[in-house]
Amino acid sequence: MTKPGQSWPPTDTEPAVPHEDAPAPGSKLGVHYSHCFGCGDEVEAGLHIQSSVAEGPVVVSQFTVTEAHQGAPGLAHGGLLACAFDEALGSAVGNLLRKPSVTAKLETDFVRPVPVGSTLHIAAELDGVSGRKIYVSADGRLDAADGPVAVRARALFVTVGFEHFTTHGDKDALHKFGVSDKERPKDWDINP
Numbered sequence: 345m346t347k348p349g350q351s352w353p354p355t356d357t358e359p360a361v362p363h364e365d366a367p368a369p370g371s372k373l374g375v376h377y378s379h380c381f382g383c384g385d386e387v388e389a390g391l392h393i394q395s396s397v398a399e400g401p402v403v404v405s406q407f408t409v410t411e412a413h414q415g416a417p418g419l420a421h422g423g424l425l426a427c428a429f430d431e432a433l434g435s436a437v438g439n440l441l442r443k444p445s446v447t448a449k450l451e452t453d454f455v456r457p458v459p460v461g462s463t464l465h466i467a468a469e470l471d472g473v474s475g476r477k478i479y480v481s482a483d484g485r486l487d488a489a490d491g492p493v494a495v496r497a498r499a500l501f502v503t504v505g506f507e508h509f510t511t512h513g514d515k516d517a518l519h520k521f522g523v524s525d526k527e528r529p530k531d532w533d534i535n536p
């Protein structure tokens with residue numbers, strides 16, 4: 345666990361430069377997989393996070409807390425908030441760098457309670473890259489992009505080959521991500 349005051353990223357990194365085909369600032373990002381718990385539109389109790397690209401290596405996301413997301417009466421469950429950040433951070437990594445990557449480490453600081461009915465405005469920024477390691481962090485603010493910070497998160501994503509998904513998950517994962525055999529590039533992009 346990174347201690348307060350420890351430097352971030354924890355190692356020397358190169359700047360994280362968005363891929364030349366990354367969506368431009370202002371672009372709304374779609375669902376990367378309809379059964380994704382974070383963003384999928386076919387998961388009734390999912391988080392239904394919506395994201396778009398902001399200036400800099402930043403993706404902004406909104407997550408509205410419903411009764412399905414409670415831990416204590418009227419308050420969001422911390423694990424679900426961590427899930428929202430995993431999605432928001434992953435969306436920044438996947439959409440801006442266009443490399444298939446998975447979360448290796450995720451840290452969250454819960455700064456203030458998040459009530460049911462509130463919307464978290466999450467801004468996730470790519471902090472640096474070291475080989476296959478991608479460092480990314482985010483703040484989640486209550487009810488407005490400039491609202492009080494409720495949750496902070498930092499994560500390490502690791503770039504993987506697309507066989508990560510077909511070997512460990514569903515053999516048909518690529519098609520389910522919407523990538524056909526014909527389209528499959530050598531350096532696979534997880535986000536179409």
Ligand SMILES: CCCCCCCC(=O)SCCNC(=O)CCNC(=O)[C@H](O)C(C)(C)COP(=O)(O)OP(=O)(O)OC[C@H]1O[C@@H](n2cnc3c(N)ncnc32)[C@H](O)[C@@H]1OP(=O)(O)O
Pocket residue numbers: 376382430431432433434435438439445446447448449475476477500502504534535
């Ligand atoms: C748009 C998309 C949005 C998606 C959002 C959702 C994203 C997710 O939730 S993904 C699902 C959750 N994550 C997973 O299931 C990942 C499971 N873990 C794994 O598959 C593997 O451990 C994996 C791929 C992360 C790393 O394994 P492997 O490819 O063998 O690489 P490995 O050599 O161990 O690690 C690579 C580097 O990362 C470092 N590393 C790996 N894990 C950690 C960790 N937990 N803490 C610190 N460093 C780590 C290693 O030390 C190594 O560093 P270096 O290159 O300096 O030696």
